[in-house]
Amino acid sequence: MLRVHFTAEDFARVRFASRPAPLQELHAALTTAVTPGGGPLTVPWRARVLRSLPAASGPLADLVPAGRPPSFLDVLGDSLADGFERIRATGPGLVRSELERVYGAVRGVPHWLRGLHEGDETAWHTLYRAQRAAYETVLAPVWSVVQDLHREEFARYALTAAEQGVAAALTGLAPAGRLHEGVWEWPGATPDRDVRLGGRGLVLLPTFHHPAGPLLQDAPGRPAVLTYPAGPGFPLAEGRAVAPAESLAAVLGRTRLDALRLLAEPHTTSSLARALHVSDATASSHAAALRAAGMVTTTRTGRSVTHLRTALGTLVAGRSACGLSGGSGSDRP
Known part of the structure; x- marks a missing residue:
């Protein structure tokens, strides 16, 4: 012992x-x-x-x-x-x-x-x-x-x-x-x-x-x-038939995973939407879901809001944070 x-x-x-x-x-x-x-x-x-x-x-x-x-x-x-x-x-x-x-x-x-x-x-x-x-x-x-x-x-x-x-x-x-x-x-x-x-x-x-x-x-x-x-x-x-990033995308959805990766740097809702090629409303929805899971924080300054990944979000995103897919708004979370 x-x-x-x-x-x-x-x-x-x-x-x-x-x-x-x-x-x-x-x-x-x-x-x-x-x-x-x-x-x-x-x-x-x-x-x-x-x-x-x-x-x-x-x-x-x-x-x-x-x-x-x-x-x-x-x-x-x-x-x-x-x-x-x-x-x-x-x-x-x-x-x-x-x-x-x-x-x-x-x-x-x-x-x-x-x-x-x-x-x-x-x-x-x-x-x-x-x-x-x-x-x-x-x-x-x-x-x-x-x-x-x-x-x-x-x-x-x-x-x-x-x-x-x-x-x-x-x-x-x-x-x-x-x-x-x-x-x-x-x-x-x-x-x-x-x-x-x-x-x-x-x-x-x-x-x-x-x-x-x-x-x-x-x-x-x-x-x-x-x-x-x-x-x-x-x-x-040879036992990993599915890459870790692909497994994570299957859980979060490709666009939401891309959002999590992008939020290693602070983004407003509109800048996040532009980077993801989705509407502001869709970007806001993804940020809200990630925030509810404790992976993103949101701060408000006047009429603008800024989103940033938390430590938990960084752990989840891991090293798959490079090479964004440029997902489309049709992806489902």
Whole structure:
């Protein structure tokens, strides 16, 4: 069981990662790929991943003998390069101590890892090249799907926290989880572990490639990061017969979706109507429907009204906000 001990200050510092972290998602995927077992989706996915990994990604396996990765690999970062820079910024003392911990009982340490232990730039380049090769094979084909799933999970968590409070949002992440007297319990997590936040706060990061349980980073002096399994299953590119934007258009209607995209910038009713090629009355109707759903705000100045997308509207629109269709007024919401 995982037990996370909160102070009052920690509850005020719980936050949800605004974007998926490519390196964390990659490490979760590779951990799942080399771990036996899993459900009916895992076996064919694992076979495909292991079969397709290029030779250049091999050093990543060297880093994780017996499934014990060094802690300096656990970083956030909005891009692969950003994540690697955070790894590269790890103090040499921690790099050496973690490599010694991981390889303490392992014979035959690879030559490039000896270079990493000594701070050799060529060894660091070997690590980055391996991460890049693995990312391009495992995650790049489905990264847009991961981003969509992350936005959905973000919105779900945000709505639960807004309607029911942080405690309900936290316990909803863990099957049979509970929060009691400041201790958040995640049953079934291994190894049995107690983590005391001590005012550092907690960052929540969903992963869509590690269905087995939570992964917790607890670096001294930093907010703890809990990576937890989320989503309906592996984000398989070939399993998405309908593109996310098309699915959203089927729910909102093409013109209303275009209106939501346009309202990333403020528009009056008449300017929105011109951009959508519809009447002012139709544009006003679409804005009113989006406002009722909490996705748009409307402010009045004299006889003019201005519409603008809310944070919820941005979450719903996501990255599909580029490439408007120029829908016609005949579309139905």
